Amino acid sequence: MSIEITVLFDVVPGRMESVAAAFQELCDATRQEEGALRFDAFRSVEHPDVVVLVEDWADQEAIDLHMKQPYVAEFLARTDGAFGRPPYVHRLRALDA
Template sequence: MSIEITVLFDVVPDRLTDTAAAFEELCAATRQEEGARRFDAFLSEEHENLIVLVEEWADQAAIDLHMKEGYVADFLAKVDGAYVRPPYVLRLRPLDA
């Protein structure tokens, strides 16, 4: 069974443009990873300055490898201080699981 994660990022308004660009780079690189089944970032239409990351991974090992990638460290450095509050992480499971 794959692992699905959704993360909400409340971005400081004057950091939205550069943070969105950093997410675009991260998504493009991550989609090349073998264990990444989905890795997409969206802007909320209802909530200004909210970026929503939707992920699906083959397994926990794929997530662990992803977190060790150099471009993840680069992304984290680019978005340091860009959030109003810590990201809200939702690790999801089917209702019938």
């Protein structure tokens, strides 16, 4: 069974353009990883300063490897100070699980 994660990011007003570019690069690189089944970033229609990251991973090992990639560190450096609060992480589980 894969691991599904959704992360909400509150972007500081005026930073969306640079944050969106950073997310796009992160998504492009991450999708090349063997254990990344899905890695997509969306901008909320109702809340224009919110980015929602939707992830699906083969297993915890794939997530751990992803977090060690240099482009993850580059993303974190590029977006430093761009979020109004820490990301809100949701590790998902089916209702019947």
